[in-house]
Amino acid sequence: MHAKTDSEVTSLDASSPARSPRRPVYYVQSPSRDSHDGEKTTTSFHSTPVLSPMGSPPHSHAHSSVGHHSRESSSSRFSGSLKPGSRKINPNDAARGGGHRKGQKPWKEYDVIEEEGLLESEERQKSLPRRCYVLAFIVGFFVLFSFFSLILWGASKPMKPKITVQSIKFEHLSVQAGSDSTGVATDMISMNSTVKFKYRNTGTFFGVHVTSTPLDLSYSEIVIASGDLKKFYQSRKSQRTVSVAVMGNKIPLYGSGSSLSSSTGVPTVPVPLTLSFVLRSRAYVLGKLVKPKFDERIECSITFDSKKLNVARSLKNNCTYA
Incomplete structure (x- = not known):
């Protein structure tokens, strides 16, 4: 073999096809969606070769491609991870409100x-x-x-108590001369008597509390004797006999006693008298809420006879009840 000259070498190189230089390979990393959870994502990278048409592409072009691809992938991943029926949030609205x-x-x-x-x-x-x-x-x-x-x-209300004045008995009655508290001379009368009456409660489901005004015995509109009744309680459907002492001591008669005077001091003529009082009965049917009241005014006409001292005089037919 003979040594090749420089011209041959040059011609050989020119006749042989020109070799193209190897182009550099670029890899783009893109996030992938996790298959296990729609909302939680993990970033995995898949290498994708990208060949630059010019052999050595500008770095700005490569980075722009990578950023754009990454945004699209992440946007699509986020929109896919939303649950059905949920509302998408506009980034502009999120930034503003x-x-x-x-x-x-x-x-x-x-x-x-x-x-x-x-x-x-x-x-x-x-x-x-x-x-x-x-x-x-x-x-x-x-x-x-x-x-x-x-x-x-x-x-x-219809269950009124029934009252009956039974009798009166005069134990003593005398008229004698005297003078009143101012020294005026006049006849003075003194007497003792006892009045009895029967009280019957007709109420079938309540008792009554009984009080009375003073029992007044009067002559010519002058009260010559008086007696007080002690209040008592009478149970339902029951009765009692009540005795009240009616007395007066040296009551001045002034001009009315001239016909009553006598040598013995005891009137020899009949003396008309009037017994009057008001008997009040109050029933407590339902405590103090329902308490009917029964008032009865009693008036009896009596004639005193000196021959019937210490003898009970019947008054059953001599009284009025109102």
Whole structure:
């Protein structure tokens, strides 16, 4: 073999096809979506060779491609991870109003407020009938109680006590000269007597408390003797006989006693007298709420006879009751 000259070498190189230089290979990393969770993502990188048409592409072009691809991948991944029925959030709205439009509440907060409003309305609907029930019970109770009290009052009113003045007995009666507290001379009368009457409670379901005004024995409209009745209680459907001492001591008669004077001091002529008093009975049917009252005014005409001292005089037919 002979050595090749420089011209041959040059011609050989020119005749042989030109070798193209090897182009550098670039790899782009793109995030992939995790298959296990739609909302949580993990970043995995897949290498994708990108060949630059010019052999050595500008770095700015490569970085722009990578950033654009990454944004599209992440945007598509985020939109795919949203649950059905959820509302997409506009980035512009998120930047302006914190993730929601101005004046519009997030859907979770809106649901909570709406649920609280429903609960409050249900509570009001439940509490209102309870108040109505309590009020109706109170009103009904008072109405029934008043009606019951009225029935008791109406039933007890006709059950008036029955009073009968039985007799009066004069133990002593005398008329003598004297003077009153101012020194005026006049006839003075003194007497002792006892009045008896029967009291019967006709009430079938209540007892009564009995009081009386003073029992006054008068002559010519001048009270010459008086007696006080001690109050007592009479149980239902029962009776008793009551005795009251009616007395007077040196009561001035002034001009009315001239016909009564005598040498013995005892009147020899009949002396007309009047016995009067008011008997009050009060029944407690339902405590102090229903307490019917029975008042009876009694007036009896009596004629004193000096021959019948210490003898009980019947007054059954001599009295009026009102």
